[in-house]
Amino acid sequence: MTHRxxxxxxxxxxxxxAGGLLAATPLAHRFASxxxxxxxxxxxxxxxxxxxxxxxxxxxxxxxxxxxMINEAGGINGRPVEIIAEDDGTDPKRGAEVxxxxxxxxxxxxxFGTLFSHVVYGSAPAAGEQKIPYFVVxxxxxxxxxxxxxxxxxxGITDVKSQVQAMAPYVAENxxxxxxxxxxxxxxxxxxxxYFTAAIEAQGGEVLEHIAIPPTExxxxxxxxxxxxxxxxxxxxxVGPAVLTFVKELGEFFGPxxxxxxxxxxxxxxxxxxxxxxxxxxxxxxWEGNPRYAQADQSSHDKLFREKVGxxxxxxSVSDPKDxxxxxxxxxxxxxxxxxxxxxxxxxxxxxxxxAKLIEAVEAMTDMPESDAHPQGPKRFNGKTHQVFGVQYxxxxxxxxxxxxxxxxxxxTLYPDEVDYTTMSF
Amino acid sequence: xxAALPRIAALLALCLPRTAAAHVSExxxxxxxxxxxxxIAGVSAVALTVMALFAVTGEGVRTxxxxxxxxxxxxxxxxxxxxxxxxxxxxxxxxxxxxGPRDPLSNLLPLAFWCFGxxxxxxxxxxxxxxxxxxxxxxxxxxxxxxxxxxLTLPEGWGLWPATLLLLAFAAFLLADIAPDDPARLARIxxxxxxxxxAGLLLCGPAWLRQVELGHAVIGSLARLAPLRLRGAxxxxxxxxxxxxxPALPAAGLFALTLLAVGSFDGLNETxxxxxxxxxxxxEFPGRSAVVPQxxAGLLATTLMLWALFALTVxxxxxxxxxxxxxxxxxxxxxxxxxxxxxxxxxxxxxxxFLVSAQYLLAALNDPLKSGADLLGLAPFRxxxxxFNSIASVRVIWFTQAGLVVLGHLWSILLxxxxxxxxxxxxxxASFATLPxxxxxxxxxxxxxxxxxxxxxx
Numbered sequence: 001m002t003h004r005x006x007x008x009x010x011x012x013x014x015x016x017x018a019g020g021l022l023a024a025t026p027l028a029h030r031f032a033s034x035x036x037x038x039x040x041x042x043x044x045x046x047x048x049x050x051x052x053x054x055x056x057x058x059x060x061x062x063x064x065x066x067x068x069m070i071n072e073a074g075g076i077n078g079r080p081v082e083i084i085a086e087d088d089g090t091d092p093k094r095g096a097e098v099x100x101x102x103x104x105x106x107x108x109x110x111x112f113g114t115l116f117s118h119v120v121y122g123s124a125p126a127a128g129e130q131k132i133p134y135f136v137v138x139x140x141x142x143x144x145x146x147x148x149x150x151x152x153x154x155x156g157i158t159d160v161k162s163q164v165q166a167m168a169p170y171v172a173e174n175x176x177x178x179x180x181x182x183x184x185x186x187x188x189x190x191x192x193x194x195y196f197t198a199a200i201e202a203q204g205g206e207v208l209e210h211i212a213i214p215p216t217e218x219x220x221x222x223x224x225x226x227x228x229x230x231x232x233x234x235x236x237x238x239v240g241p242a243v244l245t246f247v248k249e250l251g252e253f254f255g256p257x258x259x260x261x262x263x264x265x266x267x268x269x270x271x272x273x274x275x276x277x278x279x280x281x282x283x284x285x286x287w288e289g290n291p292r293y294a295q296a297d298q299s300s301h302d303k304l305f306r307e308k309v310g311x312x313x314x315x316x317s318v319s320d321p322k323d324x325x326x327x328x329x330x331x332x333x334x335x336x337x338x339x340x341x342x343x344x345x346x347x348x349x350x351x352x353x354x355x356a357k358l359i360e361a362v363e364a365m366t367d368m369p370e371s372d373a374h375p376q377g378p379k380r381f382n383g384k385t386h387q388v389f390g391v392q393y394x395x396x397x398x399x400x401x402x403x404x405x406x407x408x409x410x411x412x413t414l415y416p417d418e419v420d421y422t423t424m425s426f
Numbered sequence: 427x428x429a430a431l432p433r434i435a436a437l438l439a440l441c442l443p444r445t446a447a448a449h450v451s452e453x454x455x456x457x458x459x460x461x462x463x464x465x466i467a468g469v470s471a472v473a474l475t476v477m478a479l480f481a482v483t484g485e486g487v488r489t490x491x492x493x494x495x496x497x498x499x500x501x502x503x504x505x506x507x508x509x510x511x512x513x514x515x516x517x518x519x520x521x522x523x524x525x526g527p528r529d530p531l532s533n534l535l536p537l538a539f540w541c542f543g544x545x546x547x548x549x550x551x552x553x554x555x556x557x558x559x560x561x562x563x564x565x566x567x568x569x570x571x572x573x574x575x576x577x578l579t580l581p582e583g584w585g586l587w588p589a590t591l592l593l594l595a596f597a598a599f600l601l602a603d604i605a606p607d608d609p610a611r612l613a614r615i616x617x618x619x620x621x622x623x624x625a626g627l628l629l630c631g632p633a634w635l636r637q638v639e640l641g642h643a644v645i646g647s648l649a650r651l652a653p654l655r656l657r658g659a660x661x662x663x664x665x666x667x668x669x670x671x672x673p674a675l676p677a678a679g680l681f682a683l684t685l686l687a688v689g690s691f692d693g694l695n696e697t698x699x700x701x702x703x704x705x706x707x708x709x710e711f712p713g714r715s716a717v718v719p720q721x722x723a724g725l726l727a728t729t730l731m732l733w734a735l736f737a738l739t740v741x742x743x744x745x746x747x748x749x750x751x752x753x754x755x756x757x758x759x760x761x762x763x764x765x766x767x768x769x770x771x772x773x774x775x776x777x778x779x780f781l782v783s784a785q786y787l788l789a790a791l792n793d794p795l796k797s798g799a800d801l802l803g804l805a806p807f808r809x810x811x812x813x814f815n816s817i818a819s820v821r822v823i824w825f826t827q828a829g830l831v832v833l834g835h836l837w838s839i840l841l842x843x844x845x846x847x848x849x850x851x852x853x854x855x856a857s858f859a860t861l862p863x864x865x866x867x868x869x870x871x872x873x874x875x876x877x878x879x880x881x882x883x884x
Binding site: 046048049050051054057060061084085086087089090091092093094097106118119122184186187188215216218239240241242243244245248269270271272275276277310316317318319320321322323324 | 450451453454455456457458527528529530531532604605607608698701702707708709710711712713714715716806808809810811812813815816817881882883884
């Protein structure tokens with residue numbers, strides 16, 4: 001089946017008739033075969049514009065590639081997948097509007113794709129009100145914290161709490177037990193502060209100093225003297241335009257004798273590691289959601305993923321080696337779409353009347369092996385918290401590339417449930 | 427460098443990408459460049475020019491803006507054809523806006539309007555002239571309908587006031603609206619605007635286009651900077667000669683200042699400084715919907731403050747030189763000298779996002795319905811932002827932007843001096859009368875370059 005992404009008026013109306021009206025009547029089952037060629041419509045809430053635009057672009061590329069592959073293999077239950085992409089401007093209010101459009105105007109079966117947490121918070125209530133399954137690809141702890149609703153799930157990407165927690169064993173064992181944390185003084189940084197401090201203490205380590213940097217800061221040298229002398233590891237998660245300045249100034253401060261450095265690739269997602277100012281990162285460590293550079297033990301699944309999305313062995317676009325992708329996150333779209341497929345097939349999904357069945361089918365999922373559908377690694381879905389757990393990677397910067405040095409277990413990443421969405425009604 | 431300046435850094439700033447957000451690495455590299463040194467160099471160039479003008483005679487500046495009259499070519503028929511074609515194109519684009527892909531980066535309507543129209547066409551008009559007279563979707567139709575006699579007369583005394591108010595409304599849409607790119611929304615708004623303008627044109631005649639229609643006002647104002655003029659009183663001369671020699675409508679000066687204010691605030695409202703002022707975390711921008719009143723207030727404040735500040739410099743200059751020239755006349759004429767600054771700010775501001783949007787435009791031309799088509803043979807077309815990922819290319823981009831800013835200010839200084847020669851007579855009197863204005867422009871250059879270098883969060 002050839003891949004098509006059609007969003008013209010005619011298709012919209014055809015889809016509306018086929019998907020909506022017929023499914024509502026008691027004759028739905030009789031017309032099942034007539035419907036069976038009508039496309040499955042997936043609303044893709046994309047950060048095309050706004051501060052998330054770089055991610056939006058790569059999420060779009062990955063989504064198109066995944067849908068193409070799914071359709072070439074016969075679609076979902078023999079029905080082709082159609083993506084309706086709408087821009088939410090990385091804005092929560094616009095996101096809510098977009099979700100409503102997916103449900104009411106575009107007659108989508110499900111919605112998916114949101115990354116930025118504040119947009120998820122703003123949009124998820126709309127998904128609950130419209131009773132449309134909403135698969136976010138966000139990394140935020142919002143889903144598993146219980147703050148959202150039964151219609152919102154995050155089955156394709158792990159959350160920051162599990163990521164941060166999983167770093168502690170390796171850091172304590174290999175880098176050091178005396179940590180100084182440097183983080184921006186707002187929610188994102190606070191999450192790292194709270195999760196990592198608890199996790200490293202559980203490993204017998206201790207955080208000597210928490211250095212919270214005001215988000216407006218663009219020069220950091222004055223903060224470095226606060227780093228205690230006996231620090232073994234500096235844990236840094238700076239983000240924003242001043243990141244390169246931060247690394248450069250850190251290098252100038254420490255010179256050749258520095259403690260171990262551990263960071264998160266979020267700081268440098270889509271940034272070329274060979275950039276000037278980043279030389280100081282040589283020999284330092286990073287969490288990677290998905291190793292940007294193809295490793296020596298690269299799986300066939302990662303190879304396929306790169307080929308389909310159009311990304312080279314350095315994680316950059318095949319048509320421009322300088323155009324580095326958001327490799328640590330975009331796999332989430334690929335895996336989420338495959339979950340939607342698996343869920344719809346397990347539920348025998350026919351149309352919007354079966355949305356609750358779809359959610360229940362996904363909630364019933366547990367362990368998923370690494371595969372073409374899950375190229376980032378094996379997964380374990382928690383149906384109660386609607387959050388998936390997976391392996392996390394630690395890499396070391398060596399000669400301008402990131403080489404994987406450790407893969408955590410899924411167990412390393414688990415934390416006690418904070419919610420049970422399955423007890424909530426639809 | 428960044429410490430005390432935010433307080434001084436008033437409202438007149440450099441514009442920044444709106445559609446595709448600036449890449450983190452690009453901004454990161456800009457913060458690594460020695461922008462302080464570059465800024466000092468740029469400001470010095472402008473300051474030296476101001477000083478030099480005291481010393482030179484008026485003849486040099488007069489020659490710079492001299493022009494040679496040309497035979498006016500009546501291209502009315504050709505313009506009618508192109509305008510009708512533009513009308514047809516608009517209809518097709520509006521249809522695409524309503525029926526085509528929902529993603530604004532795949533839909534030709536928002537791409538044509540914002541990228542091709544607002545970014546490119548407006549920028550080119552300062553160099554090539556009044557392109558809108560050829561490409562507007564009304565005048566050809568009007569002529570085809572026999573150019574019916576107007577029923578109402580638009581008071582000429584209103585000048586460009588209606589357009590000025592429309593410009594502020596447009597700026598509000600551009601800066602504060604949460605989805606100005608949305609294809610269906612944009613189609614409805616543009617469709618209504620087209621109908622309203624046609625109605626105005628039929629009711630009030632061509633004066634409506636001159637005084638009210640925003641495209642004519644913006645492009646027409648900037649087109650006066652072009653060296654070549656083909657319509658009535660055609661001529662070829664130093665860029666800006668039309669501002670010197672052609673009469674301007676009432677309120678044209680205020681319109682120019684408003685254009686500058688809009689562009690300035692467009693840049694300012696993304697900086698860490700502005701975000702700090704309105705209490706927004708620059709690393710966690712909450713989305714446009716969270717800052718609508720602040721954005722509107724900032725836009726209005728910037729405009730009013732620029733009007734007031736400019737008026738102050740003109741008034742101060744008149745006092746210093748003890749000139750008998752009427753304030754209104756001096757203000758109206760001198761305000762036009764900010765047009766080159768408005769032009770270069772527009773170009774510099776949108777350069778980075780144009781580099782990305784233009785690629786999306788090409789991709790959409792290749793596949794307008796996102797159906798897998800390959801009309802121009804460009805597939806597979808992958809939009810890239812790789813040029814933001816290398817300090818070498820970022821440096822080139824930054825220098826281009828900074829160079830435009832400096833050149834624009836130099837141009838403005840010379841233009842204001844030329845205008846002042848007409849107003850005040852002698853070279854020395856002109857220099858003194860425009861001294862406050864020149865100081866204002868030196869400071870403005872500084873702020874413009876500082877803003878190019880300032881960290882942005884939105």
